[in-house]
Amino acid sequence: MIALLRNPSGLVGVLLVAVVVAAALTSLLxxxxxxxxxxxxxGWLAPSASHLLGTDALGRDSFSALxxxxxxxxxxxxxxxxxxxxLGLPLAAIIELTPPxxxxxxxxxxxxxxAFPTLILAVILVTxxxxxxxxxxxxxxxxxxxxxxxxxxxxxRRARSSDYxxxxxxxxxxxxxxxxxxxxxxxxxxIVVRLTQILAGSALAEAGLSxxxxxxxxxxxxxxxxxxxxxxxxxxRPEVLLAPALCIVIVVLGFNLLGDGLRDILDPRTRRSTP
Amino acid sequence: MQQLLISNVYEGLIAKSSSGDYxxxxxxxxxxxxxxxTYTFTLGDATFHDGSAVEVGDIVSxxxxxxxxxxxxxxxxxxxxxxxxTAVDEDTIExxxxxxxxxFLDTLGITSAGMIVADGDDTDRANTTxxxxxxxxxxxxxxxxxxxxxxxxxWGEAPLNKTVVLHYITEATTAMNALSTGEIDVLTAxxxxxxxxxxxDDSVLITAGESTSWMTLGINNANPxxxxxxxxxxxxxxxxxxGLITVIGGNAVEVGSMAVPSDPWYSDxxxxxxxxxxxxRELLADIAPTDLAFTLTVANNYDTKISEYIxxxxxxxxxxxxxxxxxxxxxxERAYKQKDYDLTxxxxxxxxxxxxxxxxxxxxxxDSAEAQRLASEAKSAATTxxxxxxxxxxxxxxxxxxxxxxxxxxQTMVVxxxxxxxYPVDRIANRFPVSxxxxxx
Numbered sequence: 074m075i076a077l078l079r080n081p082s083g084l085v086g087v088l089l090v091a092v093v094v095a096a097a098l099t100s101l102l103x104x105x106x107x108x109x110x111x112x113x114x115x116g117w118l119a120p121s122a123s124h125l126l127g128t129d130a131l132g133r134d135s136f137s138a139l140x141x142x143x144x145x146x147x148x149x150x151x152x153x154x155x156x157x158x159x160l161g162l163p164l165a166a167i168i169e170l171t172p173p174x175x176x177x178x179x180x181x182x183x184x185x186x187x188a189f190p191t192l193i194l195a196v197i198l199v200t201x202x203x204x205x206x207x208x209x210x211x212x213x214x215x216x217x218x219x220x221x222x223x224x225x226x227x228x229x230r231r232a233r234s235s236d237y238x239x240x241x242x243x244x245x246x247x248x249x250x251x252x253x254x255x256x257x258x259x260x261x262x263x264i265v266v267r268l269t270q271i272l273a274g275s276a277l278a279e280a281g282l283s284x285x286x287x288x289x290x291x292x293x294x295x296x297x298x299x300x301x302x303x304x305x306x307x308x309x310r311p312e313v314l315l316a317p318a319l320c321i322v323i324v325v326l327g328f329n330l331l332g333d334g335l336r337d338i339l340d341p342r343t344r345r346s347t348p
Numbered sequence: 349m350q351q352l353l354i355s356n357v358y359e360g361l362i363a364k365s366s367s368g369d370y371x372x373x374x375x376x377x378x379x380x381x382x383x384x385x386t387y388t389f390t391l392g393d394a395t396f397h398d399g400s401a402v403e404v405g406d407i408v409s410x411x412x413x414x415x416x417x418x419x420x421x422x423x424x425x426x427x428x429x430x431x432x433x434t435a436v437d438e439d440t441i442e443x444x445x446x447x448x449x450x451x452f453l454d455t456l457g458i459t460s461a462g463m464i465v466a467d468g469d470d471t472d473r474a475n476t477t478x479x480x481x482x483x484x485x486x487x488x489x490x491x492x493x494x495x496x497x498x499x500x501x502x503w504g505e506a507p508l509n510k511t512v513v514l515h516y517i518t519e520a521t522t523a524m525n526a527l528s529t530g531e532i533d534v535l536t537a538x539x540x541x542x543x544x545x546x547x548x549d550d551s552v553l554i555t556a557g558e559s560t561s562w563m564t565l566g567i568n569n570a571n572p573x574x575x576x577x578x579x580x581x582x583x584x585x586x587x588x589x590x591g592l593i594t595v596i597g598g599n600a601v602e603v604g605s606m607a608v609p610s611d612p613w614y615s616d617x618x619x620x621x622x623x624x625x626x627x628x629r630e631l632l633a634d635i636a637p638t639d640l641a642f643t644l645t646v647a648n649n650y651d652t653k654i655s656e657y658i659x660x661x662x663x664x665x666x667x668x669x670x671x672x673x674x675x676x677x678x679x680x681e682r683a684y685k686q687k688d689y690d691l692t693x694x695x696x697x698x699x700x701x702x703x704x705x706x707x708x709x710x711x712x713x714x715d716s717a718e719a720q721r722l723a724s725e726a727k728s729a730a731t732t733x734x735x736x737x738x739x740x741x742x743x744x745x746x747x748x749x750x751x752x753x754x755x756x757x758x759q760t761m762v763v764x765x766x767x768x769x770x771y772p773v774d775r776i777a778n779r780f781p782v783s784x785x786x787x788x789x
Contacts, residue, residue: 290673
């Protein structure tokens, strides 16, 4: 952790992610106003002490909505990444453990799935099951799981052909046992870095899907949907688009920098090149 | 499309002015029998775009095709009461009806069912036109632009402009830019943001036109809970419509039923089931001891502000509303056709939408014998006064019954460059006659 904070990318990443996590946690307990209370008389108020970022057309407090939106973004990014890990890691292990013919088949399958756009997969799932934050997150996770499998499998192969794995084989350990006790822990750093990047991608995908109307349903605040709702104001009140857009930038940049920082300190190849 | 083709490219026996008067078109004059079952038209000297004269045979074949059993005309139902169409002599057509139809002249003048094409004409109508109107379609880029070119051989008064290009723009910001850059001169149905943007701009003129449209909260009257009129009344009483009009940026009028102030059958019904959240809670307390929950199914082409507002307001009187935003095609299939919804939201634009309350199989599932009687008596009324009385009674009945919620009637906001004049502003949702548009300089 200290190594991460010493790394410039890591430090900025940790700070940005901490801001978003703090916003989400705060909103669970307290928001300045109820983000769902409608008051037509208070529509489009300018920022003030009571309404830090003003109000929207319905008179709802924009700052409160952004705080609650952090829950949606973080929650769906975590769920999508969990799905990606839960499916992608076993898939990578299976690709490595199966006979070459089947493994080649699985790898081509993964390649085909990677070529299939995640957003379209999400739109199909949402159209079939109804739009919800969680449906969208699972869809994004499904799309990301094949990417995890694709990038983790070579790492497993490298670890499997290492001396200690060969030694374990010579000692008579089963291939499943070797995978679990020797290979996976040694590929851990790659996996952690990859999953952090998936977090960034998932947060962005949630915003994109909500922006298109396939993610979080109204009226639950979501940064992507707020951006879409504010879009018609771009000529008359451009400032109202700034806040949700910045929030999305912060969370995506935060996870990406965190991923970079982790890679710098965990990956022995890049560690050597970093001063 | 229909809105553009009628009266610009195709014409009927008669036409209708924006103030509601019937005008001669292909027919120079007409008479209606005392029992209002026989209409006699005298044909004028009109010609088709290909130069051939309009003859009685063309009228007979066009109307017969529109009402035939294999008709593909979108307005075929409107002409269903026609019994016979006969050419009496070479200038006279007689049409008889099986039952009186007070809207019959409207059908002939302003719907697809009344438009006249040449008998035996093999024009490929999906791609070209051969009507009698002041314009021909010069170019049509589906979903984008349509170019109307003046028909120089027009039999009537020639249009004031030579070419009109109509752009179909779905995105408000794009439309705003198109007007700013001069790509377009007239912008119809301008959004609230567009009006804000051009408010202090001297190079454009903003006009509020009369409209016959209603943003309607569709209530599924067949839903076991919503079948109770008191629940529907409470829903109406729970929504502050004036507040909603503020939220959408003004430019709409409050209505208490499916009638607008310019309708001859209009009376102010806004006091019926007016905003009264306490009254709504009391009504609900008597009938629904537990909290009510409904789904509001909305097509994604409507502003989400409106559905969020409704959900928030009904939440305050103890009705939980979940918003289900769906693609328009999904909405059409699920809510409109299968009637599988609790609450929905629709912008109705047909001026006679009120009469649909007499149709129990319409998507509202509103089955009232009284409403059906009034709607059918209005249709078969002998005089317009009698029709207006019946329609007024129907408007009041459905308001008291809270058959739907009438959220507001949007005004048609037209923003146009001050370089042009003569563009239509009133009642343009169904027809958009362009022949009087001129450049000022």
